[in-house]
Amino acid sequence: MTAARNVNENPCNMCMPMGAILPFKGIEQCMVVLHGSQGCSTYMRRHIAEHFNEPIDVGSSSLNEKGTVYGGEKNLKQALDNIIKVYNPKVIGVLTTCLAETIGEDIERIAAEYRKEKNLTDLTVVTVPTPGYGGTHTEGYLYALRRTLIQVTKKAEKHNKLNLIIPHISTADIRELKRILDIMNIQYTLFPDISDTLDRPLLRQYAKLPDGGTKIQDIQEMSGAVATIQFGITAADELSPGKYLEDEFGVPLYNLPIPMGVENTDLFIKALCEINDMAMPDSIAAERGRLLDAMVDSHKYNFQGRSVIFGDPELVYAISKTCLENGVFPVVIATGSFNSKVFELLQPELEANDAPAVNFLNETDFMKIRNVVSDSSANIAIGHSDGRYLEEHEHIPLVRLGFPILDRVGGQRLLSVGYTGTAMFLDRITNTLLAEKRRSYRRSMYEKYYRGLEKGPACGVNRGGENELQMSESN
Numbered sequence: 001m002t003a004a005r006n007v008n009e010n011p012c013n014m015c016m017p018m019g020a021i022l023p024f025k026g027i028e029q030c031m032v033v034l035h036g037s038q039g040c041s042t043y044m045r046r047h048i049a050e051h052f053n054e055p056i057d058v059g060s061s062s063l064n065e066k067g068t069v070y071g072g073e074k075n076l077k078q079a080l081d082n083i084i085k086v087y088n089p090k091v092i093g094v095l096t097t098c099l100a101e102t103i104g105e106d107i108e109r110i111a112a113e114y115r116k117e118k119n120l121t122d123l124t125v126v127t128v129p130t131p132g133y134g135g136t137h138t139e140g141y142l143y144a145l146r147r148t149l150i151q152v153t154k155k156a157e158k159h160n161k162l163n164l165i166i167p168h169i170s171t172a173d174i175r176e177l178k179r180i181l182d183i184m185n186i187q188y189t190l191f192p193d194i195s196d197t198l199d200r201p202l203l204r205q206y207a208k209l210p211d212g213g214t215k216i217q218d219i220q221e222m223s224g225a226v227a228t229i230q231f232g233i234t235a236a237d238e239l240s241p242g243k244y245l246e247d248e249f250g251v252p253l254y255n256l257p258i259p260m261g262v263e264n265t266d267l268f269i270k271a272l273c274e275i276n277d278m279a280m281p282d283s284i285a286a287e288r289g290r291l292l293d294a295m296v297d298s299h300k301y302n303f304q305g306r307s308v309i310f311g312d313p314e315l316v317y318a319i320s321k322t323c324l325e326n327g328v329f330p331v332v333i334a335t336g337s338f339n340s341k342v343f344e345l346l347q348p349e350l351e352a353n354d355a356p357a358v359n360f361l362n363e364t365d366f367m368k369i370r371n372v373v374s375d376s377s378a379n380i381a382i383g384h385s386d387g388r389y390l391e392e393h394e395h396i397p398l399v400r401l402g403f404p405i406l407d408r409v410g411g412q413r414l415l416s417v418g419y420t421g422t423a424m425f426l427d428r429i430t431n432t433l434l435a436e437k438r439r440s441y442r443r444s445m446y447e448k449y450y451r452g453l454e455k456g457p458a459c460g461v462n463r464g465g466e467n468e469l470q471m472s473e474s475n
Helices: 016-024 038-052 065-070 073-087 098-102 107-118 137-152 171-183 216-220 241-249 262-276 282-302 313-325 341-352 366-373 385-394 418-455 464-474
Strands: 030-035 091-096 124-128 162-165 188-191 227-231 253-256 306-310 329-335 359-362 380-383 398-400
Touching: 016 030, 016 038, 016 091, 016 137, 030 038, 030 073, 073 091, 073 107, 091 107, 091 137, 107 124, 124 137, 137 216, 137 241, 162 171, 162 241, 162 262, 171 188, 171 262, 171 282, 171 418, 188 216, 227 241, 227 262, 241 253, 253 262, 262 282, 262 313, 262 418, 282 418, 306 313, 306 366, 306 385, 313 329, 313 341, 313 380, 313 418, 329 341, 329 366, 359 366, 366 385, 380 385, 380 418, 385 398, 398 418
Parallel strands: 030 091, 091 124, 162 188, 162 227, 227 253, 306 329, 306 380, 329 359, 380 398
Antiparallel strands: none
C-alpha cells in the first residue's frame, strides 16, 4: 500500500515576499526592507539578482531570537534608519516574512510611529504584510501593487493619462508595451515599471538606486486617469489593483490578458483605440500581418507539438492561448498558485479548438507535473527554468519563459508580448520542436519500423535495414 503524498517537492512557485519585492523595484527611487530574519532577504536577493543579472539590494531588520520573543519593533526602526542613511530613498516598501507575521508584528503602526518620530514628511512608506504561508509570489506581487495604491493614491483631478497595470513580465516586454503606446501617441502611467531599474545600462559610476521606475506622483494621480488597463484576467477581485481604482475612484477598468498571441493582442489594441477614439496605426497593422505570416510559416511544424505549460497563472493563460492559436495543443497546464481561475477561463477555449484531454494541476509541484507528464504525449515544455527537471528526467525540451530563469543568461530580455513579441516567441517554440525532431527522428524511425523485425520482415523491408540505419546514424 502506497502512503498518500502530502509534501511539495520542487514547488512550482516561490514565497509571497519574493513576489512583493518586485513591484517596489519598479517605483522611482524606492528601497525595500524585509522585516524578518536576514536569511530571507539574502535568499530573495540572490534569486532575483540571478534572474535579472543586476545588483539587487533588499534591506533586512535582522530579526533574531531576542526579537522573536520580545518583539522586533526596535530592529525594524533601526533598519529604516540604516536604509535612509545609506540610500536616501523617496519611497520605502516594508514587507514581512513568516517570522514577523507569526509573532504578530504590526508593521503599519511601527512605520507610522517611525515617520512621526523622525518627522519624515517627504518620505513615503508602504507596508505590505507578506508571510510566506499567506500565498505564492503571484499573490505577493498583486497584493503589493494593491497596497501601494491604497496607501499612496489620492483623489486627483481628471486627466488624459491611461493607467497600465503590469503583471510580472520581462523588461523587454515592458519596453515593447511602451513602444506601442508611444507609436499610438498615448500618455500613460505604467505601474510598476522595472524596464530600466532591473535592466539598467552599464555605467562607469555605480548608482545605489538606479534611474527609472514609476514616479510616486504619477501613482498618487492614478485616480484621475481616463481608464485603467490591467493585465490581470486571472486575478481575484480582492487582489486586483485595477478593481480598487474602479471601486474607490470610479476609474473605468479594462481587465485583459497579457497581450500574447493574435487574439489577446487584438484585445489590447482594440481597448487602446476605444479609450482614445482612434484607429489602429498602419505600422501596428503591419506587425500584425507579419505575425500572421509567421504563423502560416510555422504551422506545418507546430501542429505536431504537445505542450506542458507551467508558471504564474496570468502567463500560463497567455501562453496556452498562443499555443492553441498555433496548434501546439497543451496536454498539461500547471500552476503553483492557489488561483484556479486560469483553468475556468481556458476550458471553453480548449473545447472550441477541439483540443485533446488536458491535465490541469493547481497548487502543484514538479514531482506531480513529472508524474502526469510521463503518461502524456508531451514533446515540449514552456515555463521558467525550474522546468529543467522535465528536460533532465523526462527528456522534454524546455522553452524558457517567465520567472525565474536561473540557468540561462538573458531571461529578463526575452520578448514575448505584442504582435512582434509573439512572432519571436513562436519562433522559439517552432525551432525547439524542429531541433528535437532533427535530433531524434532517426531513432524514432528505427523504434517504429525496425524494432519489430525480430518477429519477421514487414512491408518488404529486409533485415539489413537495421544495420543500414545504424550506419547512417554513425555517419
